[in-house]
Every structure is written in C-alpha cells, then in structure tokens.
Amino acid sequence: xxxxxxxxxxxxxxxxxxxxxxxxxxxxxxxxxxxxxxxxxxxxxxxxxxxxxxxxxxxxxxxxxxxxxxxxxxxxxxxxxxxxxxxxxxxxxxxxxxxxxxxxxxxxxxxxxxxxxxxxxxxxxxxxxxxxxxxxx
Numbered sequence: 581x582x583x584x585x586x587x588x589x590x591x592x593x594x595x596x597x598x599x600x601x602x603x604x605x606x607x608x609x610x611x612x613x614x615x616x617x618x619x620x621x622x623x624x625x626x627x628x629x630x631x632x633x634x635x636x637x638x639x640x641x642x643x644x645x646x647x648x649x650x651x652x653x654x655x656x657x658x659x660x661x662x663x664x665x666x667x668x669x670x671x672x673x674x675x676x677x678x679x680x681x682x683x684x685x686x687x688x689x690x691x692x693x694x695x696x697x698x699x700x701x702x703x704x705x706x707x708x709x710x711x712x713x714x715x716x717x
Contacts, residue, residue: 589629594636594654596702601633604701607679609662625662661695661707663717669694672708689713 595601602621606612614630615622619638625631634653641651664672676683676698684705685697693712700706711717 587629590632591625591629591660592632592634592639592652592654593658593660593702593704594634594639596636598633598635600701605631605633608675657705659705659707661709664708664710666694666710666712669696669708669710672696691715693717 593601598621602613602616602623605623609623609625609631611624613621613623619635621633623631623633636655637653639651639653642649673683673696676696681698683696683698685695687695687697689695689712691712691714693714694710695713696708698706709717
C-alpha cells in the first residue's frame with residue numbers, strides 16, 4: 581500500500597478567549613462541541629474534519645493512557661478556509677449578516693470558484709470557498 585494522505589483531519593486555532601471563539605465557531609458552523617474543557621474545544625467542521633480551539637498557552641504535552649501527545653502552540657496571522665457549495669454563497673452571506681459579521685472581501689477565481697472573507701473575534705482571516713478555487717477543488 582502506498583503512503584498517502586487522505587485529507588487534513590484537524591485544524592487548530594489558538595485562542596486568547598476560548599469561550600468567545602468557541603461560541604463564534606459553534607454559531608458559524610451550527611454545531612455542538614464533541615469535546616469541551618478548560619484547555620480546548622473540539623468542533624465537527626464538516627465531512628470528518630475537526631476544528632480544535634485551544635486556549636493559547638495551554639497546549640503543552642499531555643500524557644494519555646495511549647501515549648504522550650506532544651506540546652504545540654502558535655501565533656501570528658492565521659488564515660483558514662471552509663469549503664462550501666457553490667449554490668450556498670447567498671445563504672452564507674445572509675448567515676454572516678444575521679451574525680453581525682462584516683464581509684471583508686469577495687473574490688471570483690479564474691477557475692470559477694468564489695470566496696468570501698471575514699474576520700473571527702480574534703482577527704483571524706476566515707474564508708468560505710466554493711469549488712473552482714484549486715485544481716483539486
């Protein structure tokens with residue numbers, strides 16, 4: 581069997597205000613936490629993808645019954661994109677308006693895709709992208 585990656589399974593965001601970010605992404609993604617605690621909140625982010633929100637500075641190494649999870653942390657400007665259906669752009673624009681979220685930018689890509697950009701409560705760049713953005717999407 582060939583060693584091959586199937587998809588990105590987890591995306592991690594480090595949060596200064598975990599509760600605020602968790603509430604934002606729960607509302608945006610209309611999901612409930614799979615796991616919640618003082619150090620992290622795990623949210624289903626569509627088709628087997630997990631969005632992990634960690635309290636910044638509280639993601640050190642963790643000993644579990646199955647082994648050691650290495651410590652990690654990050655900072656600086658961050659960008660993430662969620663895949664959406666092409667016919668859902670107007671619905672997402674309405675959803676963002678209902679949430680009081682300003683759209684920062686809209687882009688139409690050469691391959692026919694569209695992107696909507698906005699900021700989360702911690703000023704991260706969030707994108708909603710339709711198919712036609714990349715050769716593989």
